[in-house]
Amino acid sequence: MLPREENDLLTQVGPATPLGRLMRRYWIPALLSAEIPEPDSPPVRVRLLGEDLVAFRDTQGRVGLLDEHCSHRGTSLFFGRNEECGLRCIYHGWKFDVDGKVLETPAEPADSTLKNKVCHTAYPCREAAGIVWSYFGPQESMPLLANYEWMNLPPDHLYVTKSVQDCSWLQGLEGECDSAHLSILHKAYSERQRGGGDPDMYAADSAPSLEGSETDYGIRMISCRKADAGTIYLRVSNIVLPCHGFIPTGGLKGNAEGYTIHSHVPMDDRHSMRYNIHFRRNRPIRAEERQHEREIEANYRKVRNLQNNYLQDREEQRHETFTGMGRTFLVHDSCATESMGPIYDRSQEHLGVSDRTVIAMRKFLLQCIRDAMAGKEPPHLIRDTAQNDLRHLACVVAKIPSTQDPRQFVAEQLKKEKYWETASE
Numbered sequence: 253m254l255p256r257e258e259n260d261l262l263t264q265v266g267p268a269t270p271l272g273r274l275m276r277r278y279w280i281p282a283l284l285s286a287e288i289p290e291p292d293s294p295p296v297r298v299r300l301l302g303e304d305l306v307a308f309r310d311t312q313g314r315v316g317l318l319d320e321h322c323s324h325r326g327t328s329l330f331f332g333r334n335e336e337c338g339l340r341c342i343y344h345g346w347k348f349d350v351d352g353k354v355l356e357t358p359a360e361p362a363d364s365t366l367k368n369k370v371c372h373t374a375y376p377c378r379e380a381a382g383i384v385w386s387y388f389g390p391q392e393s394m395p396l397l398a399n400y401e402w403m404n405l406p407p408d409h410l411y412v413t414k415s416v417q418d419c420s421w422l423q424g425l426e427g428e429c430d431s432a433h434l435s436i437l438h439k440a441y442s443e444r445q446r447g448g449g450d451p452d453m454y455a456a457d458s459a460p461s462l463e464g465s466e467t468d469y470g471i472r473m474i475s476c477r478k479a480d481a482g483t484i485y486l487r488v489s490n491i492v493l494p495c496h497g498f499i500p501t502g503g504l505k506g507n508a509e510g511y512t513i514h515s516h517v518p519m520d521d522r523h524s525m526r527y528n529i530h531f532r533r534n535r536p537i538r539a540e541e542r543q544h545e546r547e548i549e550a551n552y553r554k555v556r557n558l559q560n561n562y563l564q565d566r567e568e569q570r571h572e573t574f575t576g577m578g579r580t581f582l583v584h585d586s587c588a589t590e591s592m593g594p595i596y597d598r599s600q601e602h603l604g605v606s607d608r609t610v611i612a613m614r615k616f617l618l619q620c621i622r623d624a625m626a627g628k629e630p631p632h633l634i635r636d637t638a639q640n641d642l643r644h645l646a647c648v649v650a651k652i653p654s655t656q657d658p659r660q661f662v663a664e665q666l667k668k669e670k671y672w673e674t675a676s677e
């Protein structure tokens with residue numbers, strides 16, 4: 253269990269909170285590039301870290317992320333006109349550029365200098381992997397945007413979606429730490445309903461041994477299941493600061509092809525946006541991998557959601573899937589985490605051995621928060637281009653002899669040029 257005070261520390265994300273301040277030190281996903289597809293396309297609302305914002309793409313293709321409320325008298329800029337390199341408020345025509353500079357105040361006298369005295373809140377943006385990343389922290393400590401391998405792929409090798417989660421970001425991130433639930437929550441009894449992963453993931457050993465170790469980017473997690481008397485089924489996944497889970501997908505066969513990133517970005521204390529970034533290194537994404545298309549609506553709400561009980565089918569639950577909610581992992585995860593309530597009170601929980609990596613992640617995050625409060629530089633802020641090579645964020649699936657030390661095995665893989673080609677049957 254977690255004392256109330258620590259629960260608050262890990263779930264409150266506003267600008268004046270310790271976690272909110274830590275989150276603001278990193279580049280985080282703000283929206284999909286496709287939401288503002290072309291120059292001067294309509295602006296969109298963005299709720300992020302407890303702030304109401306609007307995003308727009310200006311005439312030159314640059315992305316702006318501005319405080320939603322006009323600096324003049326507060327009308328929403330969502331309704332504004334996106335024209336000639338600026339977003340113009342529809343009330344009195346004040347016009348703002350992507351940096352928040354006031355370009356025009358047409359209701360003021362021609363010689364007015366008011367526009368030079370006002371600076372509208374604007375956050376810097378960069379685009380990579382079909383996502384607009386934004387930085388909310390102090391200008392002088394802005395890090396580089398981390399150069400993950402999936403940021404340098406052709407667009408058709410990536411499948412990126414997002415969905416609103418009606419719960420705290422931490423509930424989502426805890427799911428990424430929790431390899432034990434793979435064998436249970438996502439279990440399917442029929443091949444037709446198997447959403448992904450290896451048969452060994454669902455095999456008899458539903459109580460994997462789990463280990464989480466701290467790294468310079470977050471937590472590396474190793475889970476080991478007994479596949480048979482002489483073999484271990486091993487998985488390596490990662491929690492990457494500030495809010496990402498890097499998870500192997502596609503099982504033993506798919507290990508060399510790529511992995512999946514789930515980012516749990518706080519919208520506010522009670523809501524988060526889950527970004528799903530699925531990539532394949534050497535081939536385009538296949539139609540059958542686009543499972544979210546039928547699960548997420550145009551407003552980024554889920555078709556199956558808490559209000560409609562995730563359209564649970566009790567007959568299917570008896571015969572085909574553990575949940576009765578179809579084959580898409582996103583739906584299972586959402587039910588598990590949203591049904592806890594918007595902010596779960598962790599003073600009520602009863603943790604077991606299967607929660608070891610959840611505990612390790614919380615401990616690490618609390619330490620990061622406390623260190624940042626004491627003025628220490630947070631981990632995984634990249635400042636040197638030469639060090640922006642993040643291959644050690646390994647996601648591995650492999651079968652190894654049970655006589656082999658899993659930690660030793662992983663350490664050896666990480667030394668290899670292409671660790672992902674080492675999975676063995």
Ligand code: FES
Pocket residue numbers: 322323324325326327341342343344345346
């Ligand atoms: S409220 Fe926006 S210009 Fe007046």
Ligand SMILES: [Fe+2]
Pocket residue numbers: 427433434437438581585
């Ligand atoms: Fe899951």
